[in-house]
Amino acid sequence: MNILVLSRNTMLYSTQAIIEAGRKRNHQVKVIDHMLCDIHTGSGASGVYFMNESFNPVHALIPRIGYTATTQGAAVIRQFENRGVFTTLGSDPLLKVRDKFTCLQLLEGQGIQIPKTIFIAHSETIPAMLRHIRPYPVIIKLVSGTQGMGVMLAETEQNAISILEAFHATGEKVMVQQFIGEAKGQDIRAFVINGKVVAAMKRIARPGEFRSNLHRGGTSVSIRLTSAEEETAVRSASSLGLSIAGIDMLQSNDGPLVLEVNASPGLEGIEATTAVNIAREIIVYFEQNITNTSSI
Secondary structure (H helix, E strand, O other), X not given: OEXXXXXXXXXXXXXXXXXXXXXXXXXXXXXXXXXXXXXXOOOOOOEEEEOOEOOOOOOEEEEOOOHHHXXXXXXXXXXXXXXXXXXXXXXXXXXXXXXXXXXXXXXXXXXXXXXXEEEOOOHHHHHHHHHHHOOOOEEEEEOOOOOXXXXXXXXXXXXXHHHHHHXXXXXXXXXXXXXXXXXXXXXXXXXXXXXXXXXXXXXXXXXXXXXXXXXXXXXXXXXXXXXXXXXXXXXXXXXXXOOEEEEEEEEEOOEEEEEXXXXXXXXXHHHHHHOOOHHXXXXXXXXXXXXXXXXX
16 A cells, blocks of 8 residues: 655654554555645645645555644645545644643543643733642643643742743743642653554653653653553543544542643654554554545
8 A cells, every 4th residue: 555654854763663664564655744745625626745746546644743833734634634545643633632721621521530720811810820720839831842841840839920921921822730749750651543552651750850751861661551541541542533642641649640642652762662563553553444545
């Protein structure tokens, strides 16, 4: 089959892993930068073009869309969807997940436990709204951040007010989140494919750091999820319409809390930690689910 991978960098580990896995299973794999795609819609002649060339046929689309390319990436995915091409990531789920507060609202609406979180629209209401999320410390996050960037720990109310006022002055959208002390600087990343957890790891923050991201010097170990954690991960992906997702959870006194959902989760850290060939699992997933050979 002909697989088209949307990726801004062919040399990224995740992109290379998918290329290798696809070719090992005798598929044709091509990578294009979605930020360089032109789109034609309407008049019965819609299509996606890369350097003035269209694609025909495309049997499966594997989007790897970074945060800064969300809008354009979703537009490219949508055009393939309009022509019936199978995609491992839909345009609507991508847009839902990329706004972290919207994502948490949707999870809460499905009865999935999340940390207490507030979004403050006006700087004048900051002190009053912060009363809803005591005690301190609290976490302040950019609504569109990734890999631990734009995530801060506010130790006191005045500290939180100062940080929030600074963000509001620059027009940045931020949210304030309950700090889960019992998690002890650790979280869980569960990798879900087609309604099943195929790999899971615990990430541990380095000393003096509250963020456990591997990009920020954290370490990781392979783990086996509890039934509650596995159910939470699978339900979270399903409720957001994601067939492939990285679900980040905290272990709290009240059970697993979903911290964040990633629609294009990286493969390098979790493959190295768990020894699971996730790229191969992604290829097998679309093989099992393609019902036609739609093209664009």
